[in-house]
Amino acid sequence: MKKFLVTSIALMMMSTAGFGMESVEAKENGQQEEMEQTIQLNEEQKQEMAMLYEKLFSVKKEIIQKYAEFGVISTEKAEEIVGKMEEHHKKVQESDFIPKWEHHKARKQP
Known part of the structure; x- marks a missing residue:
C-alpha cells in the first residue's frame, strides 16, 4: 500500500510539472519567432x-x-x-x- 501511495504521488507531481513547462516553452517559442525575423x-x-x-x-x-x-x-x-x-x-x-x-x-x- 505504501508503494502504491508513493508511486501515485510521484506520478501526479511529474504530470503537473509537464504542464508548467509547456506554457514556458510556448512563450519562448513566440519570443524566438520574433527574434528570428529581426536579427541580421x-x-x-x-x-x-x-x-x-x-x-x-x-x-x-x-x-x-x-x-x-x-x-x-x-x-x-x-x-x-x-x-x-x-x-x-x-x-x-x-x-x-x-x-x-x-x-x-x-x-x-x-
Missing part, C-alpha cells in the same frame, strides 16, 4: 561565424577520418558522413549563419 548579422559577425564554423567542420571531418582509419566505420560511411556535413555547411552559409529551427516546430504540433 553584420559582415564582421558573419566572418567571425564563418571562421568558427570552418574550425568546427574541419575538426569533425578529422574525427570522422580517424574513425575510418581505426576501423570503427568504413571509408564509404566516412565519406557519406563528410558529404552530409559539407551540405550542412553550405546551408549554414546560405542562411548567413542564422540558425533555422522551423522544422522542429512542425514536429511538436499535432
Whole structure:
C-alpha cells in the first residue's frame, strides 16, 4: 500500500510539472519567432561565424577520418558522413549563419 501511495504521488507531481513547462516553452517559442525575423548579422559577425564554423567542420571531418582509419566505420560511411556535413555547411552559409529551427516546430504540433 505504501508503494502504491508513493508511486501515485510521484506520478501526479511529474504530470503537473509537464504542464508548467509547456506554457514556458510556448512563450519562448513566440519570443524566438520574433527574434528570428529581426536579427541580421553584420559582415564582421558573419566572418567571425564563418571562421568558427570552418574550425568546427574541419575538426569533425578529422574525427570522422580517424574513425575510418581505426576501423570503427568504413571509408564509404566516412565519406557519406563528410558529404552530409559539407551540405550542412553550405546551408549554414546560405542562411548567413542564422540558425533555422522551423522544422522542429512542425514536429511538436499535432
